[in-house]
Amino acid sequence: METGGVTLIPIDGLDYILPGDKRGESWGFTKERWDGSFLVLDDDRIMCALLHATKEGAGFFRELLRGIEASGYRVAVPCPMPNMVAVLKHYGFVEHTERDDDGEPVDVWERPGS
Numbered sequence: 001m002e003t004g005g006v007t008l009i010p011i012d013g014l015d016y017i018l019p020g021d022k023r024g025e026s027w028g029f030t031k032e033r034w035d036g037s038f039l040v041l042d043d044d045r046i047m048c049a050l051l052h053a054t055k056e057g058a059g060f061f062r063e064l065l066r067g068i069e070a071s072g073y074r075v076a077v078p079c080p081m082p083n084m085v086a087v088l089k090h091y092g093f094v095e096h097t098e099r100d101d102d103g104e105p106v107d108v109w110e111r112p113g114s
Contacts, residue, residue: 015041027067033060045074045110051084065091077109085109 017024017039019031024039035054040047046068053060068075077088078098093109100106 017041017046027071028060028063029067033058041073042076044072045076048075048077061087062091074110078106080109 017029019029019034019037021029023041024030029037029039033054034051036050036052038050040049048064051061051064065075077084077093080088088109092111094112095107095109097105098108
């Protein structure tokens, strides 16, 4: 699987959503807006595992967030890049720690009550 030059190695049990996937179109998760990006469907939430907007500061993340939540999913961002932390705080996300399948700690940001 490839998205914008990033090759994803499928992992059993993970449901990837790539830019242009019909499931993400209504959220604005299109090839024109997101390059080298992917989301992961995780039960009742969408994990924004890797995001790279084609135009920084254009509001693409805000629209993605609204679209995902309007579809009834929660949004989670695992291990965000340092520049993304300020954006997450702006939208009311808070950090907590979860355990991955190997029991290792992972920092995940989510909005309370979403």
